[in-house]
Amino acid sequence: MAGSRITRVEQRRPDLRFPLPENFAARLAGRTITSLGRRAKYLLLDLDDGVVLIMHLGMSGSFRVESEGEEAHTPGSFHYERPAAAAHDHIVFHLSNGLQVTYNDPRRFGFMDLVPRAGLGEHRSFKELGLEPLGNELDGARIADLFRGRKTPLKGALLDQKLIAGLGNIYVCEALHRAGLSPKRAAGTLARKNGAPMPGAVRLAGDIREVLETALRAGGSSLRDHRLTDGTLGYFQHQFRVYDREDETCVTPACGGTIQRIVQSGRSTFYCPKCQK
């Protein structure tokens, strides 16, 4: 998308999770995309008029990239076939480079918004966001300080986007298992002791980064809706150690425990009670 002009936008409904901005399609038409970015789980698309298109996939959103017209392989004729629309295709961006980008979202928990770039930090979704887990800031000391004094379980603290921004339910479960930490343990128990972060905080920082980087290389986790932009599936779901593995044997060497499913703050948590303390 970067460097292309948006020639036309099809808006199939007035709202996603929230109402789309006034004149959404018209405000995008004719704009050139100067760059793409990301903050936490928000996708950022910078336009040549100083406006940023913010997009969030929610639970079930996905983008599909297709050629506007593909030559049909019919002998003796060539005509252009428009890519077929699917159920829950809500927004279609038509680009000057001949591609079209379709936003599909069955549950419609995603959203899009248009804000001036200068005011992005004041947007309600952005002003309280915490650390980027893949940035250089996240280490044991930062986790120790973020969690100091918190009685909330580690599971809830890691899902809190105001502390660390970008971890979801799957990757929190997987990171805690790798770090050997119970999701029920109070977050404050990883704070500094005698000036140094607890060993668990240091392990956790490393394991968060590792699980995210490994999952990204695998193309993410396709449970139901997630797709890469060419429509193919991610395959990190085949490498889950605890998520969605209730009653299976723990894969930690020499552990032999059984993965349990519990509910914390209304969300499923999977963990091994034997090796996660």
Add this chain to the structure above:
DNA sequence: CGCTATGCCTGAAAGC
């Protein structure tokens, strides 16, 4: 029918 689902906002309760 009831339960579950990759996220996050709101509002209320609890805690200091």
Add this chain to the structure above:
DNA sequence: TGCTTTCAGGCATAGC
């Protein structure tokens, strides 16, 4: 009283 922390409920749809 007032601020912060924590959690239940809700949003819309599909699948088992």
